[in-house]
Amino acid sequence: MPERTIYLDHAATTPLDSRVLDAMLPYLTTEYGNASSIYTLGRHAMQAIDRAHEQVAEVIHCRPTEITFVGCGSESDNLAIKGIAYASQKKGNHLITTQIEHHAVLHTCHYLERFGFNTTYLPVDAYGRVDPDDVGRAITDQTVLVSVMYANNEIGTVEPVQEIGRICRAKKVPFHIDAVQAAGSMPIDVAALNADLLSLSAHKFYGPKGVGMLYTRQGVRILPQLQGGSQERGRRAGTENVAGIVGAATALRLVQEELPQVTPHLRALRDRLIEAVLTIPRSRLTGHPNERLPNNASFCFEGVEGESILLSLDLLGIAASSGSACTSGSVDPSHVLVALGLPPEWSHGSLRLTPGKENSEGDIETVIAALPGVVEKVRNLGL
Numbered sequence: 001m002p003e004r005t006i007y008l009d010h011a012a013t014t015p016l017d018s019r020v021l022d023a024m025l026p027y028l029t030t031e032y033g034n035a036s037s038i039y040t041l042g043r044h045a046m047q048a049i050d051r052a053h054e055q056v057a058e059v060i061h062c063r064p065t066e067i068t069f070v071g072c073g074s075e076s077d078n079l080a081i082k083g084i085a086y087a088s089q090k091k092g093n094h095l096i097t098t099q100i101e102h103h104a105v106l107h108t109c110h111y112l113e114r115f116g117f118n119t120t121y122l123p124v125d126a127y128g129r130v131d132p133d134d135v136g137r138a139i140t141d142q143t144v145l146v147s148v149m150y151a152n153n154e155i156g157t158v159e160p161v162q163e164i165g166r167i168c169r170a171k172k173v174p175f176h177i178d179a180v181q182a183a184g185s186m187p188i189d190v191a192a193l194n195a196d197l198l199s200l201s202a203h204k205f206y207g208p209k210g211v212g213m214l215y216t217r218q219g220v221r222i223l224p225q226l227q228g229g230s231q232e233r234g235r236r237a238g239t240e241n242v243a244g245i246v247g248a249a250t251a252l253r254l255v256q257e258e259l260p261q262v263t264p265h266l267r268a269l270r271d272r273l274i275e276a277v278l279t280i281p282r283s284r285l286t287g288h289p290n291e292r293l294p295n296n297a298s299f300c301f302e303g304v305e306g307e308s309i310l311l312s313l314d315l316l317g318i319a320a321s322s323g324s325a326c327t328s329g330s331v332d333p334s335h336v337l338v339a340l341g342l343p344p345e346w347s348h349g350s351l352r353l354t355p356g357k358e359n360s361e362g363d364i365e366t367v368i369a370a371l372p373g374v375v376e377k378v379r380n381l382g383l
């Protein structure tokens with residue numbers, strides 16, 4: 001067994017930053033109060049939650065009251081989409097999204113179709129980019145929401161969300177951005193992005209698992225999807241995950257503050273991976289050549305099973321993905337690669353390498369040295 005895992009799957013999840021753990025620890029130990037209680041211990045918890053709202057608001061340039069802490073990124077997507085849809089039933093029943101969204105968005109739209117809503121799933125080009133003009137053309141007087149991701153979790157393509165937001169604002173249709181994958185390596189400014197709603201998840205940027213955030217612009221009405229107490233200004237019932245909320249806010253602040261130092265490092269690792277992997281015969285880059293996340297290098301190899309590559313890499317102590325963690329184990333090629341128009345001989349052989357801040361150039365060189373042999377072996381054996 002190799003001594004240490006080389007972890008290149010930061011799009012699936014990230015290790016917890018030790019500074020985030022330090023910020024969380026008091027709320028997992030001595031500060032165990034319920035934030036709804038009126039005695040000192042409870043008030044400490046409420047103060048910590050208030051500070052977390054303020055911190056997140058300062059980082060993404062909004063008001064503290066526009067932030068709702070929820071249970072994960074998927075819940076944030078659900079709350080945004082169902083929350084708007086159910087609050088807007090008198091206005092219309094049409095949703096617009098894209099064919100390459102995360103399942104937390106796609107399956108939420110499918111679900112709403114059982115209750116009288118209909119959805120337009122916009123196509124993307126061969127690089128995974130949505131045409132903003134397509135969004136404008138799809139909007140009707142029945143449209144209650146447009147939802148487009150900031151960056152795709154499988155292929156790393158960054159979408160023209162700012163321009164899409166401008167079009168939605170002009171047509172007075174609320175615009176939701178799933179920024180879960182982008183927040184670890186792209187600036188998040190809800191005003192600059194023209195977002196009305198925006199979803200985040202802490203475990204994608206060195207925060208704890210099981211904490212999401214939803215930004216809802218003041219004046220945009222959503223119906224809560226969990227009934228109970230009036231926590232989070234009535235938007236999300238349930239005793240707050242104080243440690244998780246503190247951790248999420250700390251992680252977001254740190255990752256966004258450190259973008260100027262970390263991004264060049266990530267880009268260098270990504271570009272070295274792309275340059276080296278594309279020398280492997282019958283390989284291609286997936287996603288956009290330039291408009292892509294600083295830490296996403298994703299590929300397809302013709303005539304190879306992606307899963308076999310992953311298993312071989314795992315034996316060498318390298319953790320990678322074939323694309324979406326949520327679809328691994330399924331035999332169908334990913335909906336994202338299908339939307340790009342990739343033929344099955346290619347789309348089954350996908351590999352996603354997503355470095356993080358703790359990876360070194362040495363890690364990348366180890367992977368680059370191993371990968372050509374792995375692909376050749378898997379291809380020759382027809383695995």
Ligand SMILES: *Cc1c(COP(=O)(O)O)cnc(C)c1O
Pocket residue numbers: 011072073074075077102104149151152153178179180181201202203204210211212
């Ligand atoms: C990971 C991810 C989600 C889901 O977030 P969870 O916190 O894991 O539920 C949603 N959208 C995108 C783009 C993601 O990458």
